[in-house]
Amino acid sequence: MLEWVGSSIWLGYLGIFLGLLLCGLGLPLPEDILLITAGYLTYIHGWNLYGMVLVALSGVLIGDATIFWLGRRFGREIVNVRLFNRWMSPKRIEKTERFFERYGEKTVFFARFLPGLRAPTYLIAGTMRFDFPLFLLLDGLAALISVPTVVYLAFHFGDDIAAARTHIRKVIYGAALLVLLYILVEIRRRRRKPI
Structure with a gap:
């Protein structure tokens, strides 16, 4: 990106x-x-x-x-x-x-x-x-x-950011996974709620 x-x-x-x-x-x-x-x-x-x-x-x-x-x-x-x-x-x-x-x-x-x-x-x-x-x-x-x-x-601090880029990418992927899991849990929870 x-x-x-x-x-x-x-x-x-x-x-x-x-x-x-x-x-x-x-x-x-x-x-x-x-x-x-x-x-x-x-x-x-x-x-x-x-x-x-x-x-x-x-x-x-x-x-x-x-x-x-x-x-x-x-x-x-x-x-x-x-x-x-x-x-x-x-x-x-x-x-x-x-x-x-x-x-x-x-x-x-x-x-x-x-x-x-x-x-x-x-x-x-x-x-x-x-x-x-x-x-x-x-x-x-x-x-x-x-x-x-x-x-x-x-x-x-651009040099330090460039060096940390691979670690930042892992954190971003991890955060995206957590957001996705949260969304899935919310969808499931709402489907279980009685109307």
Whole structure:
């Protein structure tokens, strides 16, 4: 996969951008993995580090803004959509809203550093009619810290990542197998549930 994406700088940029955009929309893939991939691809192919950081920042911020606007447009009703109700239970919404009421603007800034809570937090910010320019400012400031840092570190330690590649592949295959097993167990469990 990395070889295919890495065969062209434009495919690499597009793949990283779209992946980060989808992460912003709640794709169950840690954003940091894509940022590390961005830094690694930049390292092994000799791409422009600043260009990759700009592409990554764009994907992150557009994804975050999109989930915010979905929340703003559809309000709490969006959690009734199957795609969203898997990771946004009514209890989680209430908890996030209370967190917003207590910590306000800090919530938007610090959510960037809490994987798994970014998309739900930004969705709730939209449903709560949080000020969009302020949202963009706080999210942008946090992204200006996290995105370049992760991409640069992956770029800087490219040799070590290349050496660990075979082990990483085993971990990825193992994780994929665990996800597949989980899905099969869930399907079986749901079939057994009485209606």
